[in-house]
Amino acid sequence: MPLVSTNRLHKFYGKNHVLRGIKLDVEEGEVVTIVGRSGSGKSTLLRTLNGLESIDDGVIEVDGARLDVDHADGDTLRALRQKIGMVFQQFNLFPHLSVGQNVMLAPQVVKKMTNAEREGIARDMLSRVGLAEKFDAFPDQLSGGQQQRVAIARALAMSPKVLLCDEITSALDPELVNEVLNVVRRLAAEGMTLIMVTHEMRFAREVSDKLVFMHEGRIHETGHPQEMFARPATPEFANFIGSLN
Amino acid sequence: MISFSLWDIVRNLAIGGALTLLLSLVAFVLGGAAGLLVLFARIGKWRVPRAMAQMHIELFQGTPLLLQLFTLFFGLSLFGLDMPAWLAAALGLTLFTSAFLAEIWRGCVEAVPKGQWEASACLAMSYGEQMRHVILPQAMRLAVAPTVGFAVQVVKGTAVTSIIGFAELTKTGSMIANATFQPFLVYSLVALAYFVLCYPLSHYAQSLERKLHAAR
Ligand SMILES: Nc1ncnc2c1ncn2[C@@H]1O[C@H](COP(=O)(O)OP(=O)(O)OP(=O)(O)O)[C@@H](O)[C@H]1O
Ligand SMILES: [Mg+2]
Numbered sequence: 228m229p230l231v232s233t234n235r236l237h238k239f240y241g242k243n244h245v246l247r248g249i250k251l252d253v254e255e256g257e258v259v260t261i262v263g264r265s266g267s268g269k270s271t272l273l274r275t276l277n278g279l280e281s282i283d284d285g286v287i288e289v290d291g292a293r294l295d296v297d298h299a300d301g302d303t304l305r306a307l308r309q310k311i312g313m314v315f316q317q318f319n320l321f322p323h324l325s326v327g328q329n330v331m332l333a334p335q336v337v338k339k340m341t342n343a344e345r346e347g348i349a350r351d352m353l354s355r356v357g358l359a360e361k362f363d364a365f366p367d368q369l370s371g372g373q374q375q376r377v378a379i380a381r382a383l384a385m386s387p388k389v390l391l392c393d394e395i396t397s398a399l400d401p402e403l404v405n406e407v408l409n410v411v412r413r414l415a416a417e418g419m420t421l422i423m424v425t426h427e428m429r430f431a432r433e434v435s436d437k438l439v440f441m442h443e444g445r446i447h448e449t450g451h452p453q454e455m456f457a458r459p460a461t462p463e464f465a466n467f468i469g470s471l472n
Numbered sequence: 473m474i475s476f477s478l479w480d481i482v483r484n485l486a487i488g489g490a491l492t493l494l495l496s497l498v499a500f501v502l503g504g505a506a507g508l509l510v511l512f513a514r515i516g517k518w519r520v521p522r523a524m525a526q527m528h529i530e531l532f533q534g535t536p537l538l539l540q541l542f543t544l545f546f547g548l549s550l551f552g553l554d555m556p557a558w559l560a561a562a563l564g565l566t567l568f569t570s571a572f573l574a575e576i577w578r579g580c581v582e583a584v585p586k587g588q589w590e591a592s593a594c595l596a597m598s599y600g601e602q603m604r605h606v607i608l609p610q611a612m613r614l615a616v617a618p619t620v621g622f623a624v625q626v627v628k629g630t631a632v633t634s635i636i637g638f639a640e641l642t643k644t645g646s647m648i649a650n651a652t653f654q655p656f657l658v659y660s661l662v663a664l665a666y667f668v669l670c671y672p673l674s675h676y677a678q679s680l681e682r683k684l685h686a687a688r
Contacts (some may be wrong), residue, residue, distance in 0.1 A: 279590055279594070304593075305596045305597075311594070315590070319585075319591035320591075321610075322610065333597060381595070
């Protein structure tokens with residue numbers, strides 16, 4: 228059984244039909260990259276997966292937690308979100324809390340961990356992203372790349388089953404992109420299930436098990452990245468690849 | 473005719489000033505507490521409390537404080553509720569303060585970026601947990617300077633209660649001015665007293681604002 232599975236997912240913004248029946252299965256340990264033109268619905272799809280955006284039809288199931296149109300109350304959402312971590316383009320660290328507190332907050336208030344437990348986890352996660360020594364720093368004392376790595380550590384501290392990454396290097400200066408990609412690369416190698424949206428096409432080809440090309444609210448073409456790039460099956464994807472260079 | 477020495481004038485004004493200070497404190501503390509309730513109703517999820525909070529805010533922001541006091545003082549006495557001036561003054565200013573502080577604080581809550589709500593929601597936090605641990609601490613930082621600034625408005629607003637006969641600083645001043653025939657001297661002293669009360673507050677608000685900007 229897939230770890231993440233969506234079926235008949237539909238989403239409207241007013242009259243704008245943004246997701247038009249998405250069926251997506253992600254196996255445990257799989258790395259899936261979603262690509263497509265601006266406005267094709269990539270972010271919307273990611274954000275529906277953990278209930279940041281409501282859906283108008285369809286089902287989302289993540290490791291036994293299920294959300295559909297009629298079951299999207301607070302408890303259902305929180306149960307789903309315990310399984311899913313998310314990292315944003317804009318980091319969204321809590322500026323009033325130190326790095327360590329950022330990572331420990333949800334383990335404390337959501338998982339009710341003891342002081343020692345959550346500090347242990349926070350220190351582990353921060354060393355996983357190479358920032359163990361920044362435990363007591365504040366977000367505004369860190370570079371963008373470091374902030375994004377803290378954001379990853381913060382998500383990991385909740386032991387999610389799957390991590391969503393929406394263009395997490397797009398807001399970074401070019402020289403800071405790699406330190407973040409390296410962290411993601413390591414997570415992928417360690418078997419973390421990842422669903423990401425990125426414009427770093429070379430990186431996507433290297434780490435992804437599956438590529439998903441979205442076009443006008445649908446999954447237009449999907450498959451193994453190397454094969455898709457070598458032999459695009461649809462003119463739209465061929466066009467998209469062409470526009471990259 | 474009774475003659476007033478300067479010392480008599482100052483002594484009486486000091487009593488009025490103390491009452492002004494007391495009224496300001498009462499209005500600010502009670503108004504702040506009520507303002508918090510109005511704030512949570514206003515930004516909360518429930519529709520009826522939200523509408524009531526909005527009405528409260530619009531009513532007290534959209535009418536002159538003077539008329540609010542008149543309505544309380546004279547209006548309620550029509551219904552046989554005889555209100556002493558001090559009670560009408562405290563009640564009126566408290567309601568006035570609660571509406572303004574609720575609105576100031578709502579602005580601060582809404583100034584916290586949407587990404588903070590999303591990031592905390594993604595960590596499976598509930599609305600209450602998000603508010604308590606993520607949103608309010610940031611909103612409170614933003615709120616300190618405008619809140620202290622508004623305290624100055626409250627102190628000056630107490631002058632209006634002289635109209636319904638509460639013997640605070642302004643009322644005391646006008647009584648003394650009438651008795652001494654030295655309105656310029658007396659009112660200058662009254663103005664000085666307000667300045668002494670307000671200047672530290674507005675100065676403090678400004679320095680807080682500067683500090684906040686520097687920290688950004
Ligand atoms: N909050 C919103 N309200 C209304 N319309 C929205 C909202 N968010 C997105 N949309 C619309 O939904 C469509 C899909 O947007 P989405 O952000 O998912 O695209 P995307 O594939 O992530 O694009 P990009 O590559 O630019 O990030 C677009 O037409 C967009 O204008
Ligand atoms: Mg997007």
